[in-house]
Amino acid sequence: MKTVTNPYxxxxxxxxxxxxxxxxxxxxxxxxxxxxASGLTPLAExxxxxxxxxxxxxxxxxxxxxxxxxxxxxxxxxxxxxSEATETPxxxxxxxxxxxxxxxxxxxxxxxxxxxxxxxxxxVFISETVPESFAxxxxxxxxxxxxxxxxxxxxxxxxxxxxxxNDWTLxxxxxWEGYYDLPHLLMEGYVQMAVEAxxxxxxxxxxxxxxxxxxxxxxxxxxCFRKAWGDDPRIVVVEPAAAPALMAxxxxxxxxxxxxxxxxxxxxxxxxxxxxxxxGLARDADLFLTLDDDTVAAQLPVMAExxxxxxxxxxxGLAAVLDADSRNLLKIGPQDRVMCxxxxxxx
Numbered sequence: 001m002k003t004v005t006n007p008y009x010x011x012x013x014x015x016x017x018x019x020x021x022x023x024x025x026x027x028x029x030x031x032x033x034x035x036x037a038s039g040l041t042p043l044a045e046x047x048x049x050x051x052x053x054x055x056x057x058x059x060x061x062x063x064x065x066x067x068x069x070x071x072x073x074x075x076x077x078x079x080x081x082x083s084e085a086t087e088t089p090x091x092x093x094x095x096x097x098x099x100x101x102x103x104x105x106x107x108x109x110x111x112x113x114x115x116x117x118x119x120x121x122x123x124v125f126i127s128e129t130v131p132e133s134f135a136x137x138x139x140x141x142x143x144x145x146x147x148x149x150x151x152x153x154x155x156x157x158x159x160x161x162x163x164x165x166n167d168w169t170l171x172x173x174x175x176w177e178g179y180y181d182l183p184h185l186l187m188e189g190y191v192q193m194a195v196e197a198x199x200x201x202x203x204x205x206x207x208x209x210x211x212x213x214x215x216x217x218x219x220x221x222x223x224c225f226r227k228a229w230g231d232d233p234r235i236v237v238v239e240p241a242a243a244p245a246l247m248a249x250x251x252x253x254x255x256x257x258x259x260x261x262x263x264x265x266x267x268x269x270x271x272x273x274x275x276x277x278x279x280g281l282a283r284d285a286d287l288f289l290t291l292d293d294d295t296v297a298a299q300l301p302v303m304a305e306x307x308x309x310x311x312x313x314x315x316x317g318l319a320a321v322l323d324a325d326s327r328n329l330l331k332i333g334p335q336d337r338v339m340c341x342x343x344x345x346x347x
Contacts, residue, residue: 001295003329004247004288006281010231014253014282018275019180021223022188025195031079032072032192034089035117037065041193043200049306050321054337056205057308057318058197061345066113068106068314068344069193069217074099074171075114076189077182082118094120098168102149102156103138104130105267105313106344107173112141123162125155134347153271174214174274184276187220194224197339204229205339207332210285211238211316213270215246215277217343222284233339236287236330238317240265245273246281247288264293267313267344289330291316295323303342314344 008014032038041063046055064071078099082089098121101111108124115122122143126135128150135145146162149155156172163170175183208225210218215237222235237246242260249255255273263269296312299319303310308318318340320326332338 001292001326001329002241002247002290004251006250006285006287008250008282009286010283012283013279015255015275015279017177018175018279019184020283021219021276021280022184023191023223023227024188025191025224028076028189028192028195031083032076032189034079034082035064035075035114039064040196043197046306046308050327050338051334052321052332052336052338053334055321056197056201056339058193058339058341059308060193060341060343061310061314064113066106066109069190069341070106070173071110071113072189072192073173073186073216074101074107074111075117077171077186078111078114078118078120080185089118091117092119094118097121098123098166099171100125100159100163100168101171102126102152102159104152108138108143109141111171112138112143116142123168125149125159125162127151127155173216174272175276177275180276183216183274187216187276190217190220191224193341194221194228198225198228201339203337205233205337207234207236207336208339209236209238209317209320210341211268211313211343212246212277213243213268213313214272214274215281216274217341218285219274219277219280221341223280226284234286235284236289236320237281237285238289238291238320240268240316241290241292243269243271244288244290245271246278247290249273249278250282250288265296265312265316267311268316287330289320289326291320291323291326295319295326299323308342309346310342311344311347314342317341
């Protein structure tokens with residue numbers, strides 16, 4: 001368990017070539033309403049679950065019936081493209097187009113669902129380690145599933161090659177040098193959960209904990225929360241100790257590869273940051289925290305008993321509030337009003 005204070009907080013861009021996350025919510029509700037099972041997710045209060053004044057949990061497990069916050073991302077991008085193609089988008093708007101990505105989790109489901117709704121094709125590359133049950137879920141959404149590579153990075157390389165070879169559109173939920181437009185739009189979709197949380201919250205939190213892999217969720221919602229609530233809430237980014245890509249990059253002052261062993265927080269086990277997210281979090285986050293697997297695993301039964309059954313990835317931020325050692329390290333006290341996000345359903 002480790003913390004790093006952000007020396008760039010409130011300052012300009014860490015990476016001049018990458019944009020900040022979007023906080024534009026003007027078209028979110030309209031375009032997301034075109035996507036499957038659009039609707040609000042709850043902001044639940046959990047009195048007594050942790051020794052704090054108030055604990056709010058934004059519960060993304062039912063988002064669009066796809067099981068995670070990532071439903072807001074790729075499907076939103078595809079809805080935007082459909083609305084650009086025609087004034088009345090329908091299931092023929094993107095006929096003939098093919099979107100391709102790699103996925104180790106829920107991003108592929110969002111892309112497949114969005115493509116199906118607007119008539120596009122979806123090809124999802126998965127690595128050898130991805131369970132067959134996930135491949136079946138992707139196929140049920142209409143995706144063509146291709147297994148290639150020993151890990152996520154290898155499957156993403158395969159997806160990139162396929163995009164180039166076949167003139168397909170690569171739709172990643174991360175960003176890197178020269179690849180900003182679509183992930184910037186994708187992160188704009190994530191803003192919806194923050195907009196909802198601001199409307200649903202009866203008073204501003206004093207502390208917000210956001211788990212991160214490449215940082216897309218954390219970067220998007222942190223930017224929105226700063227816009228709504230200013231500098232007062234402390235924003236803490238929570239990463240696996242095995243993959244502290246954002247923390248290490250903040251320490252280095254530049255994006256770095258944070259190598260390490262595999263983590264049970266598999267969907268947060270990302271060794272390289274999204275450059276858009278890193279820019280945003282360098283400006284908006286106060287602190288970076290790493291948690292080891294055992295710390296998070298110990299809190300999963302507590303979450304389930306309280307009605308928030310999720311995975312280690314989905315509950316990492318909440319675990320930091322429930323664990324006494326991390327509360328002490330973060331100086332979380334009984335006066336704090338805390339917000340967390342449970343990002344996905346138990347798999």
